[in-house]
Amino acid sequence: MIGFSAEPTVTLAPATPISxxxxxxxxxxxxxxxxxxxxxxxxLRSLGLTEACTFRLCKTGEPCIVQVRxxxxxxxxxxxxxxxxxxxxxxxx
Amino acid sequence: MSxxxxxxxxxxxxxxxxxxxxxxxxxxxTSNFPGxxxxxxxxxxxxxxxxxxxxxxxxxxxxxGESPEATIVRGVLRGDADLRPSAVIALVDASNLxxxxxxxxxxxxxxxxxxxxxxxxxxAERTGLRLDVPTLSRRFGVxxxxxxxxxxxxxxxxxxxxxSLATGATARVRPPDLPASGATLEQFTAWTDxxxxxxxxxxxxxxxxxxxxxxxxxVLTHPLSGTLVFLTVMGAxxxxxxxxxxxxxxxxxxxxxxxxxxxxxxxxxxAIRELLIDGVIGGIAGTVxxxxxxxxxxxxxxxxxxxxxxxxxAFVNDRIFRRFGLPGQAFVPLLTAHACALPAIMSTRLxxxxxxxxxxxxxxxxxxxxxxxxxxxLLTGLLFADxxxxxxxxxxxxxxxxxxxxxxxxxxxxxxxxxxTPRPMVLELPTYKRPSWTNAVLTARDQGQAFLQTTGTxxxxxxxxxxxxxxxxxxxxxxxxxxxxxxxxxRVAPAEADDLLTRADAxxxxxxxxxxxxxxxxxxxxxxxxxxxxDWQLTVGVLTSFLAREVFVSTMSVIVGGGAEAEPDExxxxxxxxxxxxxxxxxxxxxxxxxxxVFFVLAMQCLPTLAVTRKETxxxxxxxxxxxxxxxxxxxxxxxxxxxxRAMGIS
Numbered sequence: 001m002i003g004f005s006a007e008p009t010v011t012l013a014p015a016t017p018i019s020x021x022x023x024x025x026x027x028x029x030x031x032x033x034x035x036x037x038x039x040x041x042x043x044l045r046s047l048g049l050t051e052a053c054t055f056r057l058c059k060t061g062e063p064c065i066v067q068v069r070x071x072x073x074x075x076x077x078x079x080x081x082x083x084x085x086x087x088x089x090x091x092x093x
Numbered sequence: 094m095s096x097x098x099x100x101x102x103x104x105x106x107x108x109x110x111x112x113x114x115x116x117x118x119x120x121x122x123t124s125n126f127p128g129x130x131x132x133x134x135x136x137x138x139x140x141x142x143x144x145x146x147x148x149x150x151x152x153x154x155x156x157x158g159e160s161p162e163a164t165i166v167r168g169v170l171r172g173d174a175d176l177r178p179s180a181v182i183a184l185v186d187a188s189n190l191x192x193x194x195x196x197x198x199x200x201x202x203x204x205x206x207x208x209x210x211x212x213x214x215x216x217a218e219r220t221g222l223r224l225d226v227p228t229l230s231r232r233f234g235v236x237x238x239x240x241x242x243x244x245x246x247x248x249x250x251x252x253x254x255x256x257s258l259a260t261g262a263t264a265r266v267r268p269p270d271l272p273a274s275g276a277t278l279e280q281f282t283a284w285t286d287x288x289x290x291x292x293x294x295x296x297x298x299x300x301x302x303x304x305x306x307x308x309x310x311x312v313l314t315h316p317l318s319g320t321l322v323f324l325t326v327m328g329a330x331x332x333x334x335x336x337x338x339x340x341x342x343x344x345x346x347x348x349x350x351x352x353x354x355x356x357x358x359x360x361x362x363x364a365i366r367e368l369l370i371d372g373v374i375g376g377i378a379g380t381v382x383x384x385x386x387x388x389x390x391x392x393x394x395x396x397x398x399x400x401x402x403x404x405x406x407a408f409v410n411d412r413i414f415r416r417f418g419l420p421g422q423a424f425v426p427l428l429t430a431h432a433c434a435l436p437a438i439m440s441t442r443l444x445x446x447x448x449x450x451x452x453x454x455x456x457x458x459x460x461x462x463x464x465x466x467x468x469x470x471l472l473t474g475l476l477f478a479d480x481x482x483x484x485x486x487x488x489x490x491x492x493x494x495x496x497x498x499x500x501x502x503x504x505x506x507x508x509x510x511x512x513x514t515p516r517p518m519v520l521e522l523p524t525y526k527r528p529s530w531t532n533a534v535l536t537a538r539d540q541g542q543a544f545l546q547t548t549g550t551x552x553x554x555x556x557x558x559x560x561x562x563x564x565x566x567x568x569x570x571x572x573x574x575x576x577x578x579x580x581x582x583x584r585v586a587p588a589e590a591d592d593l594l595t596r597a598d599a600x601x602x603x604x605x606x607x608x609x610x611x612x613x614x615x616x617x618x619x620x621x622x623x624x625x626x627x628d629w630q631l632t633v634g635v636l637t638s639f640l641a642r643e644v645f646v647s648t649m650s651v652i653v654g655g656g657a658e659a660e661p662d663e664x665x666x667x668x669x670x671x672x673x674x675x676x677x678x679x680x681x682x683x684x685x686x687x688x689x690x691v692f693f694v695l696a697m698q699c700l701p702t703l704a705v706t707r708k709e710t711x712x713x714x715x716x717x718x719x720x721x722x723x724x725x726x727x728x729x730x731x732x733x734x735x736x737x738x739r740a741m742g743i744s
Contacts (some may be wrong), residue, residue, distance in 0.1 A: 039158070
């Protein structure tokens with residue numbers, strides 16, 4: 001398992017993290033962990049999906065589309081299922 | 094590098110190409126960054142009396158990491174390979190500042206003078222984003238120029254600052270709170286948040302969702318509607334490439350035909366005239382003829398890329414392609430390869446990951462290109478001479494076989510040869526924009542120029558060598574040809590005399606083909622092709638077609654005593670159909686024709702493609718592997734087909 005940084009992964013919210021694939025369209029979530037190879041992790045981070053960032057899931061399915069700040073990112077299912085997020089209450093940003 | 098040079102740095106989709114074209118106009122050259130296969134454009138921008146060199150750096154999201162783009166840009170900023178610019182223009186999209194400014198933060202940790210070009214401020218203002226530019230400039234410690242590159246707004250201000258920075262006239266203040274070099278992306282993101290909270294009056298706005306973009310995305314990335322749109326767009330692209338490019342291609346062939354005839358009429362017969370007409374002019378024609386397809390392809394790709402559609406299309410294809418170890422972006426090269434493998438391989442530059450790009454380059458030539466068409470027409474006609482409906486099916490089967498071989502080979506290379514797995518698809522989905530025609534024209538021109546400069550010379554050299562192998566050593570005119578010419582001289586009726594002279598020329602061409610080095614090689618190598626059912630004549634046809642596939646048809650035409658036309662008439666086809674081996678049996682039995690057809694579908698018989706593969710991969714070994722693998726697969730498959738048909742009593 002490879003997280004975003006060399007430090008041990010820290011759970012940032014009390015709620016149980018779920019896979020990005022299980023998040024509902026339109027939901028806002030906080031990035032918890034990405035169990036991906038370092039290169040893919042770096043790719044996500046450089047696109048704006050940095051550690052503990054908040055984003056909105058615009059579209060589910062293949063690909064799922066997330067919006068982090070004003071950047072829209074398409075993520076294939078094979079990547080999304082390894083990204084774990086913590087859903088935030090409606091209206092959070 | 095010049096004392097006055099600036100580098101253009103920015104995220105992808107920020108209008109970098111547009112700004113570069115605005116700054117440099119038509120004065121740009123495309124080459125590769127030293128020691129890499131990543132394209133680099135260098136142009137000159139005139140600011141008053143000062144001519145400043147502009148280096149267009151590859152688009153990237155972060156200076157960290159080991160991607161080829163990040164490695165190149167870090168190298169340029171450090172001054173590796175004598176490319177250190179005097180200043181850097183950091184181009185950012187004003188409507189997407191958060192992510193863009195992270196890269197600016199990383200850039201500011203280097204010591205180069207920097208100017209931030211705040212592009213697309215019109216779009217930002219339309220979406221209600223109001224930025225305090227002086228505050229932004231103060232926080233960065235560098236000048237910030239609001240602009241709309243596509244309309245030229247703010248360009249003069251940028252040029253003035255660029256000249257001042259490039260000549261070292263402006264000092265730079267490093268922001269005191271800037272994260273140190275080597276800080277994490279999270280630290281740069283936090284710093285960017287802080288800067289923007291300051292620079293947006295009333296604090297940074299929350300990212301709003303764009304309902305229109307979301308609706309379009311749902312359609313374009315949907316498995317069904319996305320696929321339908323993709324097929325329509327690619328059908329239009331393919332049609333344009335195939336049909337529209339044919340007009341200038343025909344004109345080019347016609348022009349070079351006239352040029353050859355002109356040289357022929359003013360020069361005395363002999364080796365130099367032959368070299369000029371068949372080697373040099375033929376070679377240049379064989380290179381230039383690809384230009385319309387290459388330019389048109391890159392013109393259309395540039396338009397599609399500008400609109401933001403390509404990123405969506407990549408996801409539509411990724412579902413299928415990924416299973417075979419190919420990236421979703423491979424759809425452009427693989428589809429283009431149906432017209433010609435050369436522009437197809439060049440268009441793999443769209444694929445960011447080197448492994449994925451290599452996989453696509455290696456298999457693209459399996460797709461049935463337009464050069465295979467005359468061969469397919471001839472061989473399917475020989476295979477099912479009296480059953481045109483079956484010939485049509487066999488023709489379609491060739492396309493299917495080529496595609497199947499491409500996907501199978503990609504899967505195989507992924508299993509045994511290419512290190513790593515295909516990079517999972519994670520892409521920024523840029524906002525939809527109106528494409529820039531100027532960008533498209535300049536991109537097409539740049540790619541065409543790069544093709545002529547780097548690959549064209551190799552192709553011309555190959556053509557000259559292949560011509561020499563086919564033309565030498567010279568053989569004496571056969572007795573039959575001499576007699577026919579004598580008989581022609583004795584005829585009064587010009588039509589009869591012309592007919593006799595044509596027959597004499599055909600017989601001589603046949604003898605020259607047979608006696609040439611390529612003819613001799615055909616006879617020597619024939620035992621290798623014996624298990625596939627080929628006699629020496631068919632072997633010569635196969636060998637000469639390694640220059641280019643379509644040469645097979647003209648070679649077979651010459652061997653049976655016709656002219657060297659690429660599209661022989663029915664009389665010549667009948668003679669090819671009935672041509673015999675030395676033992677009197679037919680050359681083209683059904684088994685032999687099927688075997689030859691399969692061989693031509695799969696074999697790598699295009700030296701220009703190998704030249705482009707070498708250039709685009711940066712290594713000869715990939716061209717060699719492509720040649721050996723494709724031709725080996727063609728040989729084995731043709732062998733299986735021939736021997737199976739014989740075993741079934743079909744011959």
